[in-house]
Amino acid sequence: KAGEREERVRPASLAEVAQAIATCRDCPIAECGTRAVPGEGTPDAPDFSGLMIVGEQPGDQEDLAGRPFVGPAGQLLDDHLARIGIERGAAYLTNAVKHFKFTWKGKHRLHQSPGAKEIDTCRWWFDAERAIVQPRIVLALGASAARAMLGRTVSVTRERGRPVMLDDGSELWLTVHPSYLLRLDGDARQAQTALFAADLAAVKGRLA
Numbered sequence: 001k002a003g004e005r006e007e008r009v010r011p012a013s014l015a016e017v018a019q020a021i022a023t024c025r026d027c028p029i030a031e032c033g034t035r036a037v038p039g040e041g042t043p044d045a046p047d048f049s050g051l052m053i054v055g056e057q058p059g060d061q062e063d064l065a066g067r068p069f070v071g072p073a074g075q076l077l078d079d080h081l082a083r084i085g086i087e088r089g090a091a092y093l094t095n096a097v098k099h100f101k102f103t104w105k106g107k108h109r110l111h112q113s114p115g116a117k118e119i120d121t122c123r124w125w126f127d128a129e130r131a132i133v134q135p136r137i138v139l140a141l142g143a144s145a146a147r148a149m150l151g152r153t154v155s156v157t158r159e160r161g162r163p164v165m166l167d168d169g170s171e172l173w174l175t176v177h178p179s180y181l182l183r184l185d186g187d188a189r190q191a192q193t194a195l196f197a198a199d200l201a202a203v204k205g206r207l208a
């Protein structure tokens with residue numbers, strides 16, 4: 001199977017990535033959701049900021065819409081981006097894993113985190129995407145995105161708040177996933193939201 005992949009031609013455009021992931025069956029999640037969700041953004045547009053934002057995987061709403069970050073976590077992310085003056089449309093948004101992994105609970109589809117193997121398998125597409133987008137700065141939201149970027153298990157809380165310099169000259173910033181903030185209440189939510197906002201502000205500072 002690995003041999004087959006090496007022979008596969010890497011997609012040369014985002015449209016080709018989107019087309020290829022739609023029929024990818026390299027891991028079991030591919031059978032799970034409605035569709036593969038490609039990244040969104042126009043890195044060749046004059047107003048592209050150079051920022052790539054990476055999430056974990058499409059959620060229920062993203063799976064239905066076929067677009068990343070359109071559900072509750074996406075709305076929270078949009079609010080934070082707007083507050084610090086980063087246009088969502090000037091960034092490239094994507095996910096470490098392109099399909100929605102879930103289990104049924106009654107009538108609801110319950111999110112399940114992708115495993116390391118699934119992230120590592122989908123990394124082939126993610127790397128292709130990143131090679132096309134060529135971001136100056138990557139913001140990884142949560143541990144799955146961090147793994148897709150670094151190829152290892154990452155403690156986001158230990159490594160956040162400072163850039164990780166990558167071999168291609170770009171910088172990686174790590175922060176928590178917005179859905180983590182949505183699961184918190186009260187003081188914890190307030191404290192973690194402030195840390196998240198500070199991480200985004202640091203990224204904004206580097207984009208200037």
Ligand code: URA
Nearest residue numbers: 055056057058068069
């Ligand atoms: N969470 C993610 O990680 N990605 C999305 O696209 C939506 C929610």
